[in-house]
Amino acid sequence: MGDYTIAELEKWDERIRAVAEGFGLRPYPQEFEICDYKEMIGYEAYAGMPAHYPHWSFGKAYERRETLYQLGIVGLPYEMVINSNPALAYLLRDNSLLLQILTIAHVYGHNDFFRNNRSFSLTRPEYTLERFKAHADRVRSYTEDPSIGAEKVERILDAAHALQFQCRRARGVKKRSEEDQKRSALEKARPRQDPFQSIHARQEVRPPDLNRVPLEPEEDILLFLRDHNPYLETWERDLLTIVIERADYFLPQIETKIMNEGWASYWHYRILNALDLDPDLQFEFMIRHNQVLRPLKGGINPYHLGCRIFEDIFRRWETPSRQEQEEYGLPGGQGLEKIFLVREADRDESFLRQYLTEELVRDLDLFRHEKRGGERVISHVATPEDWTTVKETLLKSVGLGTVPVIRIVEVKTHGSHEMILRHEFDGRELDAEYAERTLRYIQRLWGRKVVLETRLAGERCQMSCDGKEGKVQISRL
């Protein structure tokens, strides 16, 4: 135990919560669990969940974390918060009092973000813990079922994990039902009103193929496999459901990583400054704060980037310069109101697109790098001409931007039931080895031949994988 008592923590927590709510934060009720470093690594490996289904990848995550920690390459996280109601956070027992105070303030930032950001509105945080517990129970029951067993469960989970984030990007938009898709297909095929119909040749009407599966290219690969492969067993389908639900839960966090960390850091800083700490604590606070928000040379520290942008938004809306006042019509004095609005409405991509200004790109010295030969070389820096290129590249690599867009274009309905997938090429090619292996996973879940159209080494090509697992053929298109 560090230099504090639980009673002290309770006292500090009360003050912190009062200050936070005074600023306008509206967090869920909060619970803290104090744990040692092994438990902390354990929670980290299982995404913070007190109950989680078993899979070797979590064992790997644990070992990796522990090794890195033992080697002193990474430190331990000071905290972990999970998006649940009440929010559940873990504090490391051996941390000093100041670190606990800092962490508690930080946790309230996350907590407020989970509760109020629009991306999280469908995550049903009241049931988070129960849902994960139910997942764990179901997976265990399949593992223990003598007619299924751990090996078969692992085969499905391996494949499902590979595809878990191949899902719809537009989370905020309701998924269109099949009838809806049919209607719009018919709509599209209907001939346009032609005011000169009498003198024009008759328009050709080509009826749309309403039996096509899927009607529109489908991004939710796992969902599609679950609903369209009649040969999957009930338990296999249930495993897919479990992985889909898990991914649904984590997606908002992936989509708001920079904002979320930025928001929590922004608030722990303001809250701690409002607490009137003793000089000792204040000094340690400054050191710790700077450690957390240290820029990561050659990479991006989401805490730092997010926090800087929130500070900048606050400044521009609170005390805009004369030039900004004229240019953007900002009257000033709206800082808090603005950042709360941003916290509610945005996710990383829209956040950066709107608020990462040229000045910020320059101040942060962001650059774009690419591969030339065997080396990684800086290609663009924050000059007036190039800063947008840097920004665009960054926009593509946040949230789901790091996941290639792969869509199911067609399933041959007669005979072969071959599935055709297309990689929507955006200038970035797939890693061939990974693509091959992932394609095999799709084949495993589909049971029939699968074909992926993509580009490799500058040429359009297709990878196909049929019944025999392990053989992927690549041919040019």
Next chain:
Amino acid sequence: MAVFRDFRKEGIDRSARDRARHRQLVREAIRDNVGHVISEESIIGQSGDKKMKVPIKGLKEFRFIFGESAPGVGQGDGNSKPGQVIQRDPQGVRGLPGEPGSEPGEDIYETEITLEELVELLFEDLNLPEMERKRFHVLESERQVRPKGYRLKGIRPRLSKKKSLIEKIRREQSLARGGAPENEAEERVPFHERDLRYVHKVVRPKTFSNAVVLCIMDTSGSMDVTKKYLARSFYFLLHRFLKTRYQNVEVVFISHDTEAREVTEDEFFHKGESGGTMISSGYKKALRIIEERFNPDLWNIYAFHCSDGDNFPSDNEDAIRCARELARVCRLFGYGEIKPVHSPSWSSMLEMYKEIKQDNFVTVTIRSKEELWPAFQTFLKHDRSERALASNG
């Protein structure tokens, strides 16, 4: 107010099972990558405790990701200029040639294991269910007579004086305890027929198991480095495996183009290639060596021939005849056709060898490192059972 919970969950290790499973998978991954390692080692004369470094990549969790060529964004210290190199040639830190480069964040562990451990790893999980039941052929070398216990009857030369005396004393003692009359007790107690003990001897045949591996390799012009590399890895596995099963394993290297020579290991793998191919020459040489040095009654002979199948057509008939002959004297005779994926050669001996019906003759095709292990397994599955050997011999 927030709730603080501070309970210590001593002894609960929730990730133990997942970690164990992960380790098991890593172990399997090492085994699958062993092909890279073994080809670096010299086949003969390596002591078992030599340490080798085996780089193993962390188990990859495959998903769709962008390749290395995708651009990224980073943060500098305020002086970034276009053209600055931020990461030098990542190939410098790569583990093995021919492996995809290690992207940032990819885990590479390096474990150090001994050759012995490696071999153990290789063969422990060997998925050869039949192998386990099959006994490896053992030969009776000599008869040895060894003492085993005592008997009441026997021939005079085997009388055990010591044991007999002990028996006599025992009888005396029991007589005394039984309260025999005193005058009798003073009498001298003579040896009785029942006191005598004779050494019992049993005849125990001493077995030993000798094996010889005949490595026959085509060193004609068409056998390039890649092909030899594959062949070499195969021979290594074979040699190592037999070593775990037999007490004494010898290796003979025969290289042939149009004629065959017995060579040293070094020459076998490193000598330049030239000339055409007459497979029969290699087989004839092998047969001669067997005849001269390895009596099939005393030796378990394993022969394996690696070639790319580019034989002179006129030699085919001869080759098949010799192959039959070899299969007759060997416990196991294999032919491995090495056809790397990019090899332009199309000729093959596999068709020809279909004529040979002996069940201890096996043909395998090896196209890449990955196929080594399956090929090896297929090969060993055909090892003659005891029964088959008896009926053949």
